[in-house]
Amino acid sequence: MSIEVSMKVNGKPVSAEVEPRTLLVQYLREHLGLTGTHVGCDTSQCGCCNIHLNGESIKSCTIFAIQCQGQDVLTIEGLAEEDGTLHPMQQAFWEHHGLQCGFCTPGMVMVACDIARRLPDADEKTIRHELEGNICRCTGYQHIVEAIESGIKAMNARG
Amino acid sequence: MEAFTEKFGIGQPVRRKEDQRLLIGGGVYTDDINIEGQVHLAFLRAPYAHARINHIDTTAAAQAPGVLAVFTGRDLEKDGVGRVESNINLKQLDGTPIFKTQRLALPTDKVRFAGEPVAMVVAETAFQAADAVELIIFDADQLPAVVTARAAGAQGAAVLHDELPDNCALHWQNDTPDAYDAVAAKAHKIVSIALTNNRVVPVPMEPKCCIAEMNPGTGRLTIYAPFQGGRRVQGAVADLLFDGERDKVRHVSDNTGGGFGTRSKIYPEIIAVCYAAKSLGRTVKWLGDRSETFVSDLHGRDQVNSAQLAFDADGKILGYRLETLVNIGAWVTENGARLAIDGGGRIVGGAYDIPVLYYSCRNMMTNTVSTDTYRGAGRPEANYIVERLMEKAAHELGIDPQELRRRNFIKTFPYTTQMGMKVDCGDFAACMDMALANSDWAGFGPRAARSQAGGKLRGIGLASFLEGAGGRPEETMRVQIQEDGSVNIICGTFSHGQGHGTVYSQIVSEKMGVPFTAIDLIQGDTDTAPAGASGTYGSRSSQMGGVAIIRACDIIIEKGKVIASHLLQADTAEVTFEAGTFSARGGSVTMAEVAKAAHDTRRLPDGLQPGLDETYHYTRDGGRDDQSFPNGCHICEVEVDPETGAVEMLAYSAADDCGTVLNPLIVHGQVHGGVAQGIGQALCEHTVYDEETGQLLTGSFMDYGMPRAHHLSHMAAEFNPIPSTNNELGVKGAGEAGCCGAPPAFVNAVLDALSSLGVKHLDMPLTPNNIWRAIHQAKAEGETH
Numbered sequence: 001m002s003i004e005v006s007m008k009v010n011g012k013p014v015s016a017e018v019e020p021r022t023l024l025v026q027y028l029r030e031h032l033g034l035t036g037t038h039v040g041c042d043t044s045q046c047g048c049c050n051i052h053l054n055g056e057s058i059k060s061c062t063i064f065a066i067q068c069q070g071q072d073v074l075t076i077e078g079l080a081e082e083d084g085t086l087h088p089m090q091q092a093f094w095e096h097h098g099l100q101c102g103f104c105t106p107g108m109v110m111v112a113c114d115i116a117r118r119l120p121d122a123d124e125k126t127i128r129h130e131l132e133g134n135i136c137r138c139t140g141y142q143h144i145v146e147a148i149e150s151g152i153k154a155m156n157a158r159g
Numbered sequence: 160m161e162a163f164t165e166k167f168g169i170g171q172p173v174r175r176k177e178d179q180r181l182l183i184g185g186g187v188y189t190d191d192i193n194i195e196g197q198v199h200l201a202f203l204r205a206p207y208a209h210a211r212i213n214h215i216d217t218t219a220a221a222q223a224p225g226v227l228a229v230f231t232g233r234d235l236e237k238d239g240v241g242r243v244e245s246n247i248n249l250k251q252l253d254g255t256p257i258f259k260t261q262r263l264a265l266p267t268d269k270v271r272f273a274g275e276p277v278a279m280v281v282a283e284t285a286f287q288a289a290d291a292v293e294l295i296i297f298d299a300d301q302l303p304a305v306v307t308a309r310a311a312g313a314q315g316a317a318v319l320h321d322e323l324p325d326n327c328a329l330h331w332q333n334d335t336p337d338a339y340d341a342v343a344a345k346a347h348k349i350v351s352i353a354l355t356n357n358r359v360v361p362v363p364m365e366p367k368c369c370i371a372e373m374n375p376g377t378g379r380l381t382i383y384a385p386f387q388g389g390r391r392v393q394g395a396v397a398d399l400l401f402d403g404e405r406d407k408v409r410h411v412s413d414n415t416g417g418g419f420g421t422r423s424k425i426y427p428e429i430i431a432v433c434y435a436a437k438s439l440g441r442t443v444k445w446l447g448d449r450s451e452t453f454v455s456d457l458h459g460r461d462q463v464n465s466a467q468l469a470f471d472a473d474g475k476i477l478g479y480r481l482e483t484l485v486n487i488g489a490w491v492t493e494n495g496a497r498l499a500i501d502g503g504g505r506i507v508g509g510a511y512d513i514p515v516l517y518y519s520c521r522n523m524m525t526n527t528v529s530t531d532t533y534r535g536a537g538r539p540e541a542n543y544i545v546e547r548l549m550e551k552a553a554h555e556l557g558i559d560p561q562e563l564r565r566r567n568f569i570k571t572f573p574y575t576t577q578m579g580m581k582v583d584c585g586d587f588a589a590c591m592d593m594a595l596a597n598s599d600w601a602g603f604g605p606r607a608a609r610s611q612a613g614g615k616l617r618g619i620g621l622a623s624f625l626e627g628a629g630g631r632p633e634e635t636m637r638v639q640i641q642e643d644g645s646v647n648i649i650c651g652t653f654s655h656g657q658g659h660g661t662v663y664s665q666i667v668s669e670k671m672g673v674p675f676t677a678i679d680l681i682q683g684d685t686d687t688a689p690a691g692a693s694g695t696y697g698s699r700s701s702q703m704g705g706v707a708i709i710r711a712c713d714i715i716i717e718k719g720k721v722i723a724s725h726l727l728q729a730d731t732a733e734v735t736f737e738a739g740t741f742s743a744r745g746g747s748v749t750m751a752e753v754a755k756a757a758h759d760t761r762r763l764p765d766g767l768q769p770g771l772d773e774t775y776h777y778t779r780d781g782g783r784d785d786q787s788f789p790n791g792c793h794i795c796e797v798e799v800d801p802e803t804g805a806v807e808m809l810a811y812s813a814a815d816d817c818g819t820v821l822n823p824l825i826v827h828g829q830v831h832g833g834v835a836q837g838i839g840q841a842l843c844e845h846t847v848y849d850e851e852t853g854q855l856l857t858g859s860f861m862d863y864g865m866p867r868a869h870h871l872s873h874m875a876a877e878f879n880p881i882p883s884t885n886n887e888l889g890v891k892g893a894g895e896a897g898c899c900g901a902p903p904a905f906v907n908a909v910l911d912a913l914s915s916l917g918v919k920h921l922d923m924p925l926t927p928n929n930i931w932r933a934i935h936q937a938k939a940e941g942e943t944h
């Protein structure tokens with residue numbers, strides 16, 4: 001049995017016929033070909049799959065596509081400007097060497113933007129705690145935390 | 160010209176050129192690849208840790224919707240699929256060679272660890288394949304299981320391989336214990352310790368995945384899989400499935416989500432997926448989820464150690480005795496049984512002068528997934544043992560721990576270790592001084608008092624360490640200057656997070672005076688990797704690959720001079736090359752102009768082949784024994800809550816000598832990553848198999864304690880670079896140092912914090928539970944005294 005699921009992804013209306021058990025992350029990756037959102041676990045622990053649903057960061061492996069019917073999704077592919085200019089948080093990850101293998105990175109960047117939105121004054125300790133749901137095996141987190149601190153500043157300055 | 164080598168040359172903190180693509184979600188990891196017409200594979204994994212297989216009934220699965228085929232080990236056997244055998248050739252003292260296993264990708268006789276793949280289904284969709292796996296009937300007689308190295312050596316223990324009744328694949332010794340016993344008899348003091356180096360799971364964030372694309376027309380198979388260098392998987396698959404015909408197999412990988420050693424190995428799943436693709440003439444995709452990755456990825460560490468140092472009256476080491484039990488798991492894999500010996504043995508005495516050594520290592524087989532290379536590969540274990548022992552010795556000898564270390568540091572170089580390795584250079588005392596200053600060790604007293612006022616116990620711990628890096632002493636690199644002056648570096652090493660595209664470009668930019676942005680790295684494809692290229696592991700890419708690049712550049716410059724002399728109408732001997740420009744007789748031409756001429760046969764001097772394209776196969780002079788020796792001193796500061804046993808890491812200072820630093824931004828990242836993995840092992844990571852059933856109890860991120868951002872403090876990493884003499888770049892390798900320093904520094908810090916409570920010993924991981932128990936045990940012992 002297949003059902004039609006439609007939503008807005010990165011500002012564009014999309015639609016696909018999927019099995020009801022299809023997770024949002026599978027919908028994005030397999031049906032829309034948006035492979036920037038990654039799957040690092042099967043227990044909702046790693047945060048490689050973080051996206052924004054209606055402006056808030058969620059784990060896209062923890063929700064069925066059908067639950068997002070008609071809603072607004074932003075993935076890593078939709079973050080930079082149309083002309084390729086990086087979002088300030090992406091830019092900060094680049095400047096601070098906040099990624100090595102890059103597998104956790106899309107999820108980290110999406111969560112970081114959410115932290116910036118909710119906690120514009122977040123300090124190092126707060127950022128570390130806010131990253132509880134995101135695992136990175138490569139960087140030891142330090143450059144990620146530094147990137148987020150600086151990305152938050154840049155986002156605040158941009159207004 | 161000056162400007163860009165200043166900004167992009169060797170030693171500059173250049174931002175990585177690989178990042179922009181990864182930051183916008185443009186990376187291509189294996190599961191991101193989908194090939195027209197692909198079908199999907201799912202494995203049935205053994206539900207038991209140890210069982211004799213009676214029958215695997217695949218009838219119902221074969222008839223399920225969408226199913227194309229179901230395979231078991233019998234099919235592989237019938238089709239003559241080869242078996243994997245380790246190439247370790249270590250021997251026991253009496254000359255008996257190591258016991259080796261011949262592993263078929265899917266076993267036919269027994270299963271030997273829970274989660275071992277036993278059958279596979281190929282279906283039109285991944286869902287259909289997974290559903291059909293449920294219909295396979297696996298009929299087997301369960302056998303008793305053994306999961307620890309110690310239990311495997313006990314009387315009456317379950318036997319994994321009938322030919323090996325004592326489960327000991329190799330009892331290796333460097334020598335008889337006689338020499339050590341003789342110095343021990345005269346020693347002023349003998350200090351002993353018993354420790355465990357706990358088993359950890361490497362956990363690259365990209366789960367295991369493989370796509371095998373069979374082209375029935377050409378009979379050629381292309382493998383897409385995360386791998387630290389495709390030549391090895393190409394060779395293995397060719398040997399096992401294509402009678403050794405390498406040309407029949409190609410490996411491609413664009414981005415790989417972490418390796419840490421565990422992605423340098425040949426897995427039975429890869430062989431099985433390739434077999435399925437070959438049999439069906441189709442493209443077969445398999446995505447292992449995290450749970451499958453936990454049960455089937457090779458694990459790391461897992462040693463039980465008993466060590467002794469004999470000291471003279473001045474606190475000088477007279478001899479070292481180390482007895483190690485390694486849990487190598489169910490199969491003798493590529494490196495598992497040599498890690499403690501070749502890997503850890505390289506630097507077995509750490510940063511200290513060890514005049515006499517007795518080292519015995521028993522490699523035990525158990526009903527667990529095998530252990531093999533994991534970041535550090537034997538060196539973290541060895542450093543952990545000796546650093547814990549030195550700390551204990553200082554207390555028992557009544558000598559300040561730093562002073563005891565200083566007295567015993569290796570000070571004259573080159574120094575030949577008892578295992579025959581030549582340590583070329585280092586200044587261990589200077590690294591220690593640097594770390595002491597950076598951590599404000601001297602100011603610890605007042606900080607501890609403040610913690611105490613808040614009901615907490617503060618501790619500080621130090622560890623010096625020595626690493627041995629470089630691995631296989633050969634690598635090939637190809638440097639190609641194109642007609643427009645842009646450069647391709649074509650290689651078989653594989654960057655999966657290390658930023659080779661950036662670092663190699665810095666080397667070429669500096670050497671050739673070519674703009675950084677005009678240099679490209681072509682990697683991850685066995686069709687383009689030059690012959691003789693090997694891969695990325697053992698912190699070897701810059702010291703092997705980097706040097707090969709320099710040598711290839713040198714040849715290009717020499718040829719460039721010949722072309723330039725022709726263009727400048729001078730003698731070749733008159734031409735000089737600097738910062739991208741060839742000059743002679745007052746005239747000059749740039750590398751780009753020479754490159755253009757090199758591609759134009761009319762402008763070439765007679766007898767010269769067109770192009771500026773050189774491949775250099777570099778062999779390190781001293782071979783395998785001539786490694787580089789990164790080293791350093793790490794200091795960690797912690798606070799323990801005596802009520803709950805919870806530890807908080809407060810500060811970390813790393814002083815590292817990883818030789819010449821090519822890009823400090825990247826090397827810092829390597830240090831941080833290594834430290835985090837070391838702290839992970841010491842604080843929360845622990846792999847537990849149920850001792851009765853042999854089931855893996857820590858098979859997901861819910862049960863396995865991954866280090867997260869809030870477990871770690873800020874790390875201050877500094878360098879004390881003493882260029883290695885084993886390569887002209889002077890690099891020593893940076894990838895594996897962090898996980899050598901962190902576990903002993905962290906555990907020594909916690910022991911320091913708990914010293915006032917009488918806690919004298921702890922084993923990793925230092926979870927609140929373990930610490931709380933140790934506190935209460937010490938209390939109980941204090942009361943009975």
Ligand code: FES
Pocket residue numbers: 038039040041042043044045046047048049050059060061062
């Ligand atoms: S894939 Fe969603 S949390 Fe791991």
Ligand code: FES
Pocket residue numbers: 098099100101102103104105135136137138139364416417656
């Ligand atoms: S950069 Fe590799 S997992 Fe984070």
